[in-house]
Amino acid sequence: MKLNRRYMRSIRENRSFYLSSTVLTVVTLLLYFLFNIAGNAILNFSVDFYERNKIEDAHFTTYMEIPKEKLSELEDTYDVTLEEQRYINIETNGVTARIFARTQNIDLYEITQGEDVAADDEIVLSEGYAVENNIEIGSSMKIGSKEYTVAGFMQRPDYLYMLESEDDSYKNISTFYLCYMTDREFESFGDTGCQYLVRCHEDSDIAGFRKAVHEKYYMRSYTAAEENPRINMVEQQAQMFIVMAYVLLCILPLIAVVLISIIISRKVKSEQRMIGTLSALGYKKGRLMLHYAGFAAIPGLVGGVLTAVISMVAAQPMSEMGLQDYEPMHITGRLNPLDAVLGIVIPTVLYVLAALLSVRRLLKKDTVMLLNGNADGGKKRGKRMLAGKKISFRIKFALRSLLGNPMRSFVVLLGVFLGCFIMLLGQGFFDSIDHMGNTAAEEMGSYEHQYILNEMLTENAYGGEAMLISAVEDVDGSRLSVVGTTDGNPYLNVKDKDGNSISLEEGYYITSLVQLVLGWQEGDMVTVYNPLSLEKKEIRIAGIVQNNVQKSIFTSKELAAELTGLDENSFNCIVSDRSLSIPEAKIAQESKRSDITDQAKAMTKQMDFLLQMIIGLGVIICIAAVYVAVNMLVTESCSNISMLKVLGYRDRQINKIILRSHHILLPVGILLSVPCVYAAAKAFFLLMVDFGVMLIDTYIEPKSYLISILLTAGCYFVSLWLLRRKVKKVDMIESLKDNRE
Amino acid sequence: MFISLKNAVKKYGSGEALVYALDHAELTLDEGEICVILGPSGSGKSTLLNMLGGLDTLDEGELTVAGRKVTGLSQERRTDYRKEDVGFVFQFYNLIPDLTVEENIEVVADISDKPIDMEEVLNALDIEKYRRRFPKELSGGQQQRVAIARAMIKNPKLLLCDELTGALDTKSSKQVLKFVEKMNSQFGTTVVIITHNEAIAGMADRIIRLKDGQICENRGNEQKIPAAELVL
Numbered sequence: 001m002k003l004n005r006r007y008m009r010s011i012r013e014n015r016s017f018y019l020s021s022t023v024l025t026v027v028t029l030l031l032y033f034l035f036n037i038a039g040n041a042i043l044n045f046s047v048d049f050y051e052r053n054k055i056e057d058a059h060f061t062t063y064m065e066i067p068k069e070k071l072s073e074l075e076d077t078y079d080v081t082l083e084e085q086r087y088i089n090i091e092t093n094g095v096t097a098r099i100f101a102r103t104q105n106i107d108l109y110e111i112t113q114g115e116d117v118a119a120d121d122e123i124v125l126s127e128g129y130a131v132e133n134n135i136e137i138g139s140s141m142k143i144g145s146k147e148y149t150v151a152g153f154m155q156r157p158d159y160l161y162m163l164e165s166e167d168d169s170y171k172n173i174s175t176f177y178l179c180y181m182t183d184r185e186f187e188s189f190g191d192t193g194c195q196y197l198v199r200c201h202e203d204s205d206i207a208g209f210r211k212a213v214h215e216k217y218y219m220r221s222y223t224a225a226e227e228n229p230r231i232n233m234v235e236q237q238a239q240m241f242i243v244m245a246y247v248l249l250c251i252l253p254l255i256a257v258v259l260i261s262i263i264i265s266r267k268v269k270s271e272q273r274m275i276g277t278l279s280a281l282g283y284k285k286g287r288l289m290l291h292y293a294g295f296a297a298i299p300g301l302v303g304g305v306l307t308a309v310i311s312m313v314a315a316q317p318m319s320e321m322g323l324q325d326y327e328p329m330h331i332t333g334r335l336n337p338l339d340a341v342l343g344i345v346i347p348t349v350l351y352v353l354a355a356l357l358s359v360r361r362l363l364k365k366d367t368v369m370l371l372n373g374n375a376d377g378g379k380k381r382g383k384r385m386l387a388g389k390k391i392s393f394r395i396k397f398a399l400r401s402l403l404g405n406p407m408r409s410f411v412v413l414l415g416v417f418l419g420c421f422i423m424l425l426g427q428g429f430f431d432s433i434d435h436m437g438n439t440a441a442e443e444m445g446s447y448e449h450q451y452i453l454n455e456m457l458t459e460n461a462y463g464g465e466a467m468l469i470s471a472v473e474d475v476d477g478s479r480l481s482v483v484g485t486t487d488g489n490p491y492l493n494v495k496d497k498d499g500n501s502i503s504l505e506e507g508y509y510i511t512s513l514v515q516l517v518l519g520w521q522e523g524d525m526v527t528v529y530n531p532l533s534l535e536k537k538e539i540r541i542a543g544i545v546q547n548n549v550q551k552s553i554f555t556s557k558e559l560a561a562e563l564t565g566l567d568e569n570s571f572n573c574i575v576s577d578r579s580l581s582i583p584e585a586k587i588a589q590e591s592k593r594s595d596i597t598d599q600a601k602a603m604t605k606q607m608d609f610l611l612q613m614i615i616g617l618g619v620i621i622c623i624a625a626v627y628v629a630v631n632m633l634v635t636e637s638c639s640n641i642s643m644l645k646v647l648g649y650r651d652r653q654i655n656k657i658i659l660r661s662h663h664i665l666l667p668v669g670i671l672l673s674v675p676c677v678y679a680a681a682k683a684f685f686l687l688m689v690d691f692g693v694m695l696i697d698t699y700i701e702p703k704s705y706l707i708s709i710l711l712t713a714g715c716y717f718v719s720l721w722l723l724r725r726k727v728k729k730v731d732m733i734e735s736l737k738d739n740r741e
Numbered sequence: 742m743f744i745s746l747k748n749a750v751k752k753y754g755s756g757e758a759l760v761y762a763l764d765h766a767e768l769t770l771d772e773g774e775i776c777v778i779l780g781p782s783g784s785g786k787s788t789l790l791n792m793l794g795g796l797d798t799l800d801e802g803e804l805t806v807a808g809r810k811v812t813g814l815s816q817e818r819r820t821d822y823r824k825e826d827v828g829f830v831f832q833f834y835n836l837i838p839d840l841t842v843e844e845n846i847e848v849v850a851d852i853s854d855k856p857i858d859m860e861e862v863l864n865a866l867d868i869e870k871y872r873r874r875f876p877k878e879l880s881g882g883q884q885q886r887v888a889i890a891r892a893m894i895k896n897p898k899l900l901l902c903d904e905l906t907g908a909l910d911t912k913s914s915k916q917v918l919k920f921v922e923k924m925n926s927q928f929g930t931t932v933v934i935i936t937h938n939e940a941i942a943g944m945a946d947r948i949i950r951l952k953d954g955q956i957c958e959n960r961g962n963e964q965k966i967p968a969a970e971l972v973l
Binding site: 384387388392393394396397400401404639640643644645646647648649650653732733 | 791794796797817820821822823824825827829835837839840841843844847848849851852872873875891
């Protein structure tokens with residue numbers, strides 16, 4: 001069709017629109033694509049790696065060793081795979097090596113670099129530690145009193161997040177590593193620790209298995225893979241990216257596509273004289289629709305293809321970016337071809353649809369009206385506003401321009417909103433996690449030190465406040481800690497959501513996190529199980545303690561003892577505001593309140609690059625969104641601008657009249673974005689709770705508000721500044737000619 | 742001499758497509774005259790009007806209006822010239838659709854140093870009763886009167902009318918021309934009317950004819966007749 005020669009000419013004439021709408025399409029889609037690619041890359045890797053190396057479904061320890069022949073008996077009876085895992089921790093110069101004996105069926109290790117051990121003086125060690133400490137293959141390492149040669153690096157599926165203890169809150173790859181050596185060399189260590197690894201099958205009777213083990217061998221500890229942070233942190237990380245991509249970042253392409261679609265539809269409307277002329281010349285509806293669909297398809301097609309290309313290039317580095325906390329996972333970030341196609345098709349279809357609907361609507365009008373350019377002359381709300389009132393025409397013009405063209409104002413508002421939303425959201429994530437470090441520490445209590453003892457004591461000779469700590473499981477195996485203490489414990493902040501103190505003597509109080517995760521409510525009768533014996537207990541929930549950090553039941557010592565079967569006169573935990581002199585041998589685990597703050601700080605440090613990326617892209621989105629919106633405003637005001645020029649108005653005065661009227665949309669857009677950011681961040685953090693993450697309250701620092709507002713305002717005024725040229729370029733004579741036509 | 746145009750040249754295009762819109766045109770006009778410029782399409786009428794109004798610049802030649810040398814003025818100074826000295830009336834009125842009659846006039850009054858009283862202009866053009874209406878709510882003739890009022894509110898020295906009756910019926914055309922005539926006599930404004938319509942030349946003090954960018958006729962009108970008596 002000869003008419004299609006207009007395409008290239010139109011692109012040349014409207015290059016700023018095509019450029020900014022393409023950039024907007026690319027950047028918003030890109031954020032979604034990259035997070036989705038990164039999340040799926042981690043998830044795919046972990047699924048393959050776990051399957052390949054037969055990850056455990058649980059591990060446990062017993063007070064009595066299970067004889068080897070009984071292991072296979074248990075396997076047959078309960079249809080599980082069971083394997084003994086022997087290990088020993090050896091500390092050398094402040095660094096702990098956890099040496100494992102090889103297993104055959106569960107938690108196999110995989111050589112990631114170099115070779116497996118072939119001689120008794122060779123070892124393979126965890127790759128994260130080797131990379132962190134610049135250890136090379138072939139170098140020597142001392143374990144205990146003996147020197148070993150590093151033959152290679154390895155990874156183990158249940159240690160992708162390298163926690164020395166499952167109760168630790170943050171990885172340790174500076175003073176802790178895993179190690180394998182020959183069986184003979186391992187045996188030379190003599191007495192070693194022992195735990196049992198379990199893999200379930202389709203028909204496994206895991207509850208019966210656990211009960212049987214407890215009855216015969218006395219279960220000491222049992223940790224399901226879902227409760228094991230060394231394992232579930234990987235999925236949490238992957239899901240964080242995927243949730244971010246799907247739930248939050250999907251908003252951006254959606255808004256951007258709506259914004260561009262509205263502009264396209266208005267651009268088509270501005271072509272009504274041309275459409276009327278072509279219609280009068282005999283062009284049929286289908287042909288005209290096809291012609292205008294071509295215009296609209298350009299930003300969608302170009303944007304979609306560019307997004308796919310950039311995603312392919314950036315997929316790998318972006319995927320690796322979120323893995324700084326983990327063992328070096330050799331993941332492959334890959335763009336899903338279906339996503340690439342959808343990224344091209346969806347915006348293109350929506351843009352084309354907007355154009356088609358617009359052409360269709362215009363073609364329903366009288367051709368003469370189209371030729372006169374009056375086809376969209378419907379009654380505009382707000383047009384008559386203040387007519388006859390003794391107010392400056394500038395104010396009336398501004399108000400009518402704003403309110404009489406609601407869709408145009410909406411587009412400008414949407415542009416500002418979109419820009420501020422993405423920048424504030426990025427900073428909101430960062431601030432919330434940072435803030436969580438402080439609030440979580442406060443919610444946990446005012447103690448500075450917590451000592452979990454490896455035996456039950458009856459007399460507290462060390463100071464601090466003694467507590468009874470144990471755990472129960474819900475019907476699905478989700479573990480809850482049980483904290484038995486007194487109302488007078490000065491270190492715990494046990495308060496309801498209104499800040500009122502709670503008396504623990506009155507019953508079992510669940511934390512608000514448990515309420516959220518398990519859906520238990522005050523007054524509910526719930527069933528819990530002893531995690532070791534699986535003994536069943538029914539308890540009534542007496543109330544909710546405001547605590548979004550811990551999955552816990554708070555109660556009195558007596559009730560805790562009744563629930564867990566421990567002695568009510570004994571204790572196994574001490575909290576204190578100062579360091580206590582408890583013998584090392586009695587301490588199973590020591591933690592500081594500041595650990596959680598440090599963990600949050602480490603997380604925000606890791607997020608720094610992500611934040612910078614989101615803000616950087618946010619600036620581009622903001623400029624592009626505001627630019628396309630204000631560009632439309634200037635284009636649609638061309639005849640007014642030229643008339644004002646003819647009448648003797650200067651460019652600066654014209655800018656004030658035409659553009660300044662929309663400045664009010666800047667604070668409105670920013671204000672609107674604030675609750676939306678809170679809603680989006682809350683939705684994100686709530687979804688992350690499903691993946692075992694504590695509930696993080698959305699918090700935005702005043703500094704972040706300021707930065708976001710300044711950046712959004714900056715982008716807005718930069719866009720206006722760029723468009724001042726366009727106002728200057730409006731040709732008086734051409735515009736008058738247009739009016740003559 | 743109120744208007745003096747000497748050796749005016751305006752070219753468009755280049756090479757084989759080069760067109761002389763004004764080809765060494767010469768023109769003088771006295772203050773307070775009504776001048777009608779006639780000529781076929783493409784003769785250079787609109788280009789001449791654009792030059793007189795400071796909307797465009799000459800490639801060669803010199804233009805002086807009311808003692809102000811328009812050629813060589815910077816864009817800002819040309820804006821001042823339009824603001825202070827020139828009123829425009831166009832064939833399709835070019836009113837701002839989002840503003841009422843009164844507000845459209847106010848747009849010009851707002852930047853004028855000594856605007857005429859609004860009521861005086863509204864009454865003179867008999868549009869007082871439409872003051873709160875929007876352009877789309879008026880007939881073509883009424884809109885054109887608003888356009889004249891908008892041009893006149895600043896009491897310009899020069900009123901430029903580009904095919905001001907081109908979109909109007911005979912009755913409305915005559916009425917509009919009467920108002921132009923009235924403005925000329927009431928405020929002493931020099932009026933330049935560009936038109937295809939030979940009949941309008943009857944109300945002119947001076948008749949100029951353009952052909953191929955050149956002024957082929959420039960004469961005083963000995964038999965000037967009032968606009969009300971024109972046979973359009």
